[in-house]
Amino acid sequence: MIVSSLVLNRFTHDARVFKTCQFLLSQGHQVNVIALHDADLPMHELLCGLKIWRVKLITRNLSKRALIQAVKYVEWLAKACWQVRNTNVLHCNDMNTLPVGVLIKLLTFGRIKVVYDAHEFESNQVPYQSRLSIRLLQIVEGLLIRFADAVITVSDGIAEEYARLYKIEKPVLVLNCPPYQEVQKKNLFREELGISSDRTIFLYQGGLAKGRGIEILLDAFAELESSKVIVFMGYGPLDGMIREYAGRRQNIFFYPAVGPDVLLSYTSSADFGISTIENSCLSYYFCLPNKMFEYIMAGLPVIVSNLPEMKRVVEENGIGVVAKENTAEGLREAIQCATNLDKEKLKAGIASCKSRYNWEDQEQRLKAIYNGL
Numbered sequence: 001m002i003v004s005s006l007v008l009n010r011f012t013h014d015a016r017v018f019k020t021c022q023f024l025l026s027q028g029h030q031v032n033v034i035a036l037h038d039a040d041l042p043m044h045e046l047l048c049g050l051k052i053w054r055v056k057l058i059t060r061n062l063s064k065r066a067l068i069q070a071v072k073y074v075e076w077l078a079k080a081c082w083q084v085r086n087t088n089v090l091h092c093n094d095m096n097t098l099p100v101g102v103l104i105k106l107l108t109f110g111r112i113k114v115v116y117d118a119h120e121f122e123s124n125q126v127p128y129q130s131r132l133s134i135r136l137l138q139i140v141e142g143l144l145i146r147f148a149d150a151v152i153t154v155s156d157g158i159a160e161e162y163a164r165l166y167k168i169e170k171p172v173l174v175l176n177c178p179p180y181q182e183v184q185k186k187n188l189f190r191e192e193l194g195i196s197s198d199r200t201i202f203l204y205q206g207g208l209a210k211g212r213g214i215e216i217l218l219d220a221f222a223e224l225e226s227s228k229v230i231v232f233m234g235y236g237p238l239d240g241m242i243r244e245y246a247g248r249r250q251n252i253f254f255y256p257a258v259g260p261d262v263l264l265s266y267t268s269s270a271d272f273g274i275s276t277i278e279n280s281c282l283s284y285y286f287c288l289p290n291k292m293f294e295y296i297m298a299g300l301p302v303i304v305s306n307l308p309e310m311k312r313v314v315e316e317n318g319i320g321v322v323a324k325e326n327t328a329e330g331l332r333e334a335i336q337c338a339t340n341l342d343k344e345k346l347k348a349g350i351a352s353c354k355s356r357y358n359w360e361d362q363e364q365r366l367k368a369i370y371n372g373l
Contacts, residue, residue, distance in 0.1 A: 001370075004032045004087040004199070006080060006097035011035035011052060015260065016119060016176055017093055018050075021132045023363045024091075027370065032087070034080050055079045079105070089113045089373060090308050092148075095122035095141055102147040112261050113373050116148040118171070120283040121158050127211045127280035150369045155309045157286035174365050176290035180358035181264070183298045188269040189231050193253050200339060203270035203300070205263075206291040208236030211284060213276025213305065218245050218252065219328040220335070226251045228335060230274070233257065233266060267298035272338055274303045278326060288313065296353050301346045303334050313357070318349035 003024050007017055011033055021031045037043055037054035045052040057079075059072045073096075080100045084090055090101040090112055101114035123137035142165065144158075145151060147256050151171035153159045154190025163170040189201055202221075208214060214232070221230045222245065229251040232242045239254065246252045258266055267273065278282045288309045302320035304310040311322045321341070323334035 001088040001373075002032070002086065003089045003091055003370075004082070004084040005091040005093060006034050006100055007036075007093045008076070008096045009036055010038050010041060010054070012041070014093075019179075019359055020091070020117070020174075021365065022048065023366055024370065025213045027367065029370070032084075035082055036076070053083055055083070082106075084112075087112060089115060089370070091115045091117060093117045094119050095137070095144075098141070098144045098148070101288045102144050105147055113149045114147060115152065115369065115373075116145060117152040117174075118158070120161070120284055121161065121281070122283075124225055124281045124371065125283035127278070127284070129281055135348055138165065149373060152369070155288040156312075157285050157309050158283075161282070161286065162350075163371045169346045170196065172365055172369055174362045175288060175293070175357060177266070177293045177357045177362055178297045179291070179296065179360050180354065180360050183264045183268045185299065188266050189253070189255070190269065193231070193255065195229055195253070198227065200272070201259050201270040201318060202228065202230045202272045202274050202303070202335065203233065203295070204230060204274045204276070205233040205267060205294070207291070208232060208234045208238040208242060210238065211278050211280055213278055213326060213331075214238050214242070216274060216326065216328050216331060218242065218332040221252055222249055224251060224332060224335065228339075229253060231255055231270065235240065264294065264298045267294055267300065270300060272320070272335075273298075273300040273302045275302060275310065276323075276326065276331070277305050277310070279305075279307060293357050296350055296357060299347075299350055301341065301350065303331070303338050306330075313351070313353075318345055318355045319353055320346070 005017055025031045033050055033052045035054045037056040043054050043056055055076055057072055057075050059075050062068045077100055081104055092098045092101040098116055102114050105114050116178050123141055124134045146165050152174050153171040154176055155172055159171045159173055189195055231253045233255040235257045242254045246254045275289050275292040277287055279285050285307055286309055292302055304314055304322055305326050306322050314320045314322055321334045321338045322328045
């Protein structure tokens with residue numbers, strides 16, 4: 001089959017889409033990626049066997065006012081539709097690409113199949129979003145989703161809500177897990193940041209933006225003893241705040257983001273992984289962050305926010321601590337509790353978890369979907 005994967009981004013750092021496309025390629029399908037063009041990127045590119053075509057928009061440099069954004073979207077939709085007219089399956093990543101899939105399916109009288117891959121709770125992924133906005137998006141998604149031949153989501157909570165909201169068969173769960181690998185324990189943070197062996201390293205890796213509990217973590221560690229240190233590894237709008245705290249506190253460190261090829265080596269250099277998410281929208285409430293699975297793959301026990309999906313994975317597998325409250329005091333209590341856990345039980349739980357939560361297992365679910373098409 002010819003599969004066209006649609007993304008409304010530049011396709012430079014989209015790990016989930018890349019892994020999905022690579023698997024489909026390994027199954028003998030011809031895979032094309034339709035993405036957005038930008039000045040520093042080629043319009044046509046061959047990457048690891050994937051044919052990438054980036055849509056160049058005449059309207060790209062116009063203002064970001066709502067009406068102009070709508071014009072840009074219509075241009076992208078028209079050009080994307082033309083590019084995928086000869087495909088067999090359209091793999092629509094996120095709700096913003098689903099209209100292309102539905103339009104093409106209608107124009108070809110159902111000849112082209114549509115797979116809808118919802119990477120978030122699509123109608124409510126913005127913190128403190130208005131109820132009107134959520135409702136309008138749910139109406140649109142509810143209309144479009146009925147044209148999909150298969151629906152994929154990233155957490156069981158989202159899958160159940162989609163089935164309830166839209167009265168559809170429960171979507172297939174494909175988690176954001178890394179490929180299985182045995183990761184050798186490293187000491188890169190201690191060596192590069194001068195952290196002594198008698199101090200416990202807690203790691204936050206990922207986007208440094210609001211909604212991720214970063215400010216709460218900073219407040220929590222600012223009041224902890226110096227034997228417990230936190231390393232923030234990533235990039236984002238809050239890295240300046242983190243650097244400022246790091247300059248004033250001996251137990252707070254900043255480390256720039258590293259490439260995916262060495263990421264887990266750095267991850268394994270910590271003692272615990274922290275995944276904090278603020279309950280500010282349904283997408284966050286039902287989330288299962290890929291960084292949590294990266295911690296597990298690197299052999300780290302985890303500390304997570306008290307949100308249902310993360311809590312379930314941690315408690316069912318005995319791999320860490322769920323903070324009772326997403327506050328500085330709640331996190332300090334969880335951190336203290338984590339240091340007192342039985343290390344052998346944690347190690348056994350993590351090993352079991354790795355064998356279940358890996359990309360190879362998720363590929364089998366993708367295989368079943370495409371065999372069904």
